[in-house]
Amino acid sequence: MKKSFLLIFLIANSICFFGQELSFKKIAISDSVAIANQMQQLAKLCNTENVSELDLFRIQLIRGNYIDALVTIKKRIKETPKEERQYLDVYLQYVEAKLSKNFKETFINSYKNYLEESSDIHVINLDKTLILRDATDYYISDFNESYSSISSDRISIDKAQDLIKKYFLKTVFSSTRTLYFDEIRHDHKRRYIINDSIVISMKDGAEVSVVLVQKRGQSTTKKAAILVSSIYAGSNETGAMLAASKGYHGVITNTRGKRLSKSPIIPFEHEHTDVYEVIDWISKQSWSNQKVAMFGGSYNGFTQWASMKHKVHPALKTIVPMVSIAPGIEYPMENNVLHNFSYSWNFYVTNNKYLDFEASGDYNRWNTLKNTWYKSGVAFNKLDSLDGQVNKLWNTYMAHPNYDTYWKKMIPYKQEFAKIDIPILTITGYYDDSQRGAMYYFNEHNKYLQNANHYLLMGPYDHWTAQTKPVESLRNYELAPSALINIEEDILYQWLDYVLKGKKKPSILNDKVNFQVMDTDTWMHKPSLSAMTNDTLKFHLSDEKSNDLYTLKSNPNSSEIVLTVDFKNRESMNNTEYYPWPLEKANINLKDGLLFKSNVLEEDVIINGSFLGDLEFTLNKKDVDLSVILYQLTPEGNYFHLSYYIGRASYAQNKEQRMLLKPNQTNKVHLENSKLISKKIQKGSRIIVVVNVNKNNNAQINYGTGEDVNSESIKDANIPLEIKFTGNSSISLPIWRENYK
Template sequence: MKDGAEVSIVTVQRKGIPTTKTSAILVASIYAGTNETAAMLSASKGYVGVIANTRGKRLSKSDIKPLEYENTDVYEVIDWISKQSWSNQKVAMFGGSYNGFTQWASMKHKVHPALKTIVPMVAIAPGIDYPMENNVLHNYSYSWNFYVTNNKFLDFEASNDFNRWNTLKNTWYKTGVAYNKLDSLDGQENTLWNTYMQHPSYDEYWKKMIPYKEEFAKIDIPILTITGYYDDSQRGAMYYYNQHHKYAKNPNHYLVVGPYDHWTAQTKPEESLRNYKLDKSALINIEEDLIYQWFDYILNEKEKPSILKDKVNFQVMDTDTWMHKPSLGAMTNDTLTFHLSATKTDDFYTLKSKTNTSKIEMKVDFKDRESMNNTEYYPWPLEKENINLKDGLIFKSDALTEDVIINGSFFGNLEFSINKKDVDYSVIVYQLTPEGNYFHLSYFIGRASYAKDREHRNLLTPNQMTQVSFDNSKLISKKIEKGSRIVVVVNVNKNNNAQINYGTGKDVNKENIIDAKIPLKITLTGKSSISLPAWNFAKD
């Protein structure tokens, strides 16, 4: 690298002496030792497979620096590839998760002339969806840092030491010590984690890693983004997609999304996902077929993949069909809007079609470490017979009078007052089927003080009514049959999976159980609404 650092590179070619110059398929990855099969597949398809590992990994003598230097290093790797004797000066990139992030990072400053296309799958966006989600720092990334930095390859022993990680989060929760004491409890310094905690806002530390605002405008190459409805990094993938469309003029950017998670959206989905049986049409081979059909289309002027009938291509769960639209906005022609109401039947409050004068109260005692809140936000399994009716405020709609397809990301506007300066809140949306099962559609977790601006914290005024809006939930497409009901769970995030925001207004990482003297009291009003974007065939 120009600054003297080293990046380790592996190339894979077909046997024999090449007679023509060849395009390269590049994977830029921190996961040293795991991408050789992908490079060999590229070679078998007639390309040169190239793996570039993050500086410090594999044979590099440099210090291991996750995230920080991909914005320059990957560009230099592309430049190096373009100057090889076998290169035809055409480079394509693909990869998922971290390996999706590196593709966008390579274009932070400019697009290399040799880079002809990228295929980012389930791409993380540092500071957006990793290691925090809507400014709430989750502790799953704590162990990842050791996994990728303990040695030149990967420390599977540390990563798979579930007893260590479960003991750590449970001890932290039970004792009520500050979040910034995690590595003290663990007994091993976690330098990268401590760095994360110094940047709770989307500040310059995060902005330097990937394109920011107008920097997306210069990205003019064809792009195929792939993600899943249950991909943990979906909001990262969609952040890039949305920002590119916001700042670039008519970007040549396609989207494929279906009932996949973080793994199957990079490979080939199995027949079932978390106990849900996929439609046959969803069973596409992403890693072996779709990706290389795209590369052949862009690099070799062959036919476009048949699934890409429009710019936005999504599988509609429970219909065994795909829909194809020119934009995300075109996915929707109707909206189901529900307002919270204090009217209660059995264990359920009511969702109503109109605003009302209701006030619904909830108290959360942060001193209480025998129980947790918002423990069922994560969609696993997707369908179950029961949910915990004591965890949060549970609202239920009337039965739907016709079939409808939920298409897109649900959004909401919560009007409430709290006796604190901040709160981490959650909204989960279920389909209650006519058979009485709960199907997890989507969820949102966010910090109220960052609802208006992820770059600047704006504290709430205690005991004053405020409105907090959000639209960054995970998108989904699913048929909701007649007779189903919509169930909404509004909650406060208090569990062992993420920071606990005690609401003092101080740095959340420094708050501890001493700050929990007064329970949080939140009062929601009937002006609060949850809206589900929908496709109504009667309006088509």
């Protein structure tokens, strides 16, 4: 007893006020009891005036004032809709359990009752929030690292409060994770019959793993099946449960080699036959009514198109591809420029039968790799040598820089789109990394099939929110209320019910092309992409300067604007701000590329669509990777990122065949396939255009020799690139004028 009292006394006296700082003596992080006591004493010194309700609760809980903490969290919960309080409910049950005599038993019983009183959809969302996106290990390491990093014998009040917050998260979730994991999974079994041991043999002898989810009491009822085909094994069960809760049978099939399949894991290459065979298997089951629909995003969007490569299965009635990647089109390259983000993805999906979160989350490894590569100047095809681990899939990508037969065999190609005659709803976002993949399918389908029954839904969404539920703020842009639609739970199932059950079509789909106009609270609905615009703003580059920026002119001119890029210089990079994050900022790098500004716009206009570029230039190389970024300079002086383009000039005319440029002669390159956007541009704004050359640690560096870019290195950088743009170069913005005549 005396020993315990002495320990508490020493801990309490290891934290003392010193002006606006606290004296602080670190304890071994492994001594959990001492750490807990120290954090309790630290919490008692924290000022609770002018703190948020949630911060007050955290401080009260770590202080051990559980009764006060209970009052505070109940007040916060009362003010929060149930669908937004998944974490708050855990906090409530945690503090109630701390007030009981048996923490574990009380928490389990409380959480079990809570689940039984919840709807199917709420429990599904609990799974997605607390299990699929479980952050407990992060909370533990975040506190441990923050604590261990303290190198002084004093800490600020702010640092103390930050430590309390991190300790709170570590404490609550590390002590409850296994409990609510088990209860959520038990609750799923109460609601659904989940058969996760199905293995189907393909015609070539390979195996594909399948999961079937059915509502209890309805497993023999003939219903339509909602299929998700995914390489992300173990991450789609909640989607199948949602399908079952909406009156369908939910089915998941994983890429061959994943989950229970004994076949090799090879992304992309077999979905064009495997998914069709899974649809055929579904249609022959006793519980099937011979109607199948597919949905899913990213890779799971690609698989839907792959299933129709050779023909559309008679049972497949509709697909809803969201943020769909198009192999060889926008993944892993963008307009034939190979990015390195796919390098780590390969390990994430092929290291084991499920997903390797440890590999994908090893940001130090990936950042070190790309920085080492850039600094060293070695060839791009040496990445895995630098990494110390062979990346077979990556090497395959590099062997196919053209859109050749390797890529073409994966998804429909040209006339193969003409036979796809089922209703389709494509969903993407203005800031979706795979937008150009989604738009490739939409454009090709409409090109080769007249009057295709294909709808498009777009808004201010990114790769995640365009397949789930948009959030109120996207990269510091506040969405209008009309943009806050629930895609995953509402729009998707309104569409599926429309096609499969004959119900009303989603009201938001008033025409074939439906898009939310940023900086307004309205949607526009048009019969085609071309109908989105009724005018064009065309700007020509010029060498006339105003306040350090070149000016954009309305007509061609005799200007020559020179950009010099020294590929040997690795102390700086070019085109580092192409990625739109955040969307609006006070400043941009005025020395990165050639920057041009327009005159002040004299009226409001809406940019609707993808900008085009027609660049005329001479250069001293045989090739170049070009970039164009489009900003709105607002009347308030902020830069709003509208769109961008990155592409290899030698493929601008034909992505299937490289056509080298002519050194020291006039070259004309047409740029298309930029990111589509719809946004109101206010009167008083200017358009900013940044023309640049891509040279950074995020993608290949094209040294311009005309040889394989993957094999080029800094040894090819003896002569800097000099590119001279003429005043015949132009950037064209598709716009909509409300009062256009």
